[in-house]
Amino acid sequence: MGLTDIRSRIAAAARDAGRASEDITLIAVSKVQPNERVDAVLREGHRSFGENRVQEAAGKWPDFRARFDGIDLHLIGPLQTNKARQAFELFDAIHTLDRPKLAKTFARLAQETGHCPPLFIQVNTGEEPQKAGIAPDATDAFVKDCLALDLPVHGLMCIPPAEETPSLHFALLRKLAERNGLKQLSMGMSADFEQAIAFGATHIRVGSAIFGERETPET
Numbered sequence: 001m002g003l004t005d006i007r008s009r010i011a012a013a014a015r016d017a018g019r020a021s022e023d024i025t026l027i028a029v030s031k032v033q034p035n036e037r038v039d040a041v042l043r044e045g046h047r048s049f050g051e052n053r054v055q056e057a058a059g060k061w062p063d064f065r066a067r068f069d070g071i072d073l074h075l076i077g078p079l080q081t082n083k084a085r086q087a088f089e090l091f092d093a094i095h096t097l098d099r100p101k102l103a104k105t106f107a108r109l110a111q112e113t114g115h116c117p118p119l120f121i122q123v124n125t126g127e128e129p130q131k132a133g134i135a136p137d138a139t140d141a142f143v144k145d146c147l148a149l150d151l152p153v154h155g156l157m158c159i160p161p162a163e164e165t166p167s168l169h170f171a172l173l174r175k176l177a178e179r180n181g182l183k184q185l186s187m188g189m190s191a192d193f194e195q196a197i198a199f200g201a202t203h204i205r206v207g208s209a210i211f212g213e214r215e216t217p218e219t
């Protein structure tokens with residue numbers, strides 16, 4: 001457990017896959033973690049973090065940004081259209097572009113502000129009704145629509161169903177990205193980031209394995 005251990009596991013998984021570990025961004029998922037733990041990881045020199053709620057990120061990251069340079073903050077949770085403007089201001093990347101209405105809102109904001117963070121399209125690889133994301137067979141068309149809106153789509157993101165073998169989902173996400181010419185893959189969490197690296201993950205989202213179990217349940 002902890003950052004050093006995760007970094008060496010990333011290096012080992014990258015080596016096994018014949019990949020360079022510099023090509024894998026470790027996003028430390030700090031949602032609902034006490035600020036002291038986040039502070040400790042920042043003091044260890046880590047700079048890429050992930051949050052799943054705009055409100056929570058707005059409450060803690062301006063302060064950390066004032067104290068530490070080079071913070072790279074990723075939104076990894078569902079985004080309501082009415083919070084898109086705030087998300088543009090707070091985050092350096094958004095991993096949860098998951099519906100046409102949000103794409104249109106992003107395009108409008110990009111026009112208005114002259115800026116848009118790098119985007120990942122979330123794909124519901126398990127086709128779970130309760131989960132956000134574009135269905136796999138609708139992904140090609142959605143990528144085209146987003147590119148037609150001039151959105152900076154860098155890659156795809158998925159959260160595999162808890163009870164299924166994650167590798168199948170990682171393989172599917174990679175296939176969808178490859179055939180759409182997208183280079184980045186946001187996949188892999190505490191329990192399966194090594195497998196995700198084997199399947200080409202460029203961004204892994206690791207929370208509890210770095211910070212310890214979350215004390216407050218997610219909402």
Ligand SMILES: *Cc1c(COP(=O)(O)O)cnc(C)c1O
Binds near residue numbers: 206
């Ligand atoms: C919470 C969360 C993670 C991190 O989960 P851990 O199992 O704690 O590593 C990764 N991705 C998303 C989208 C999350 O919401």
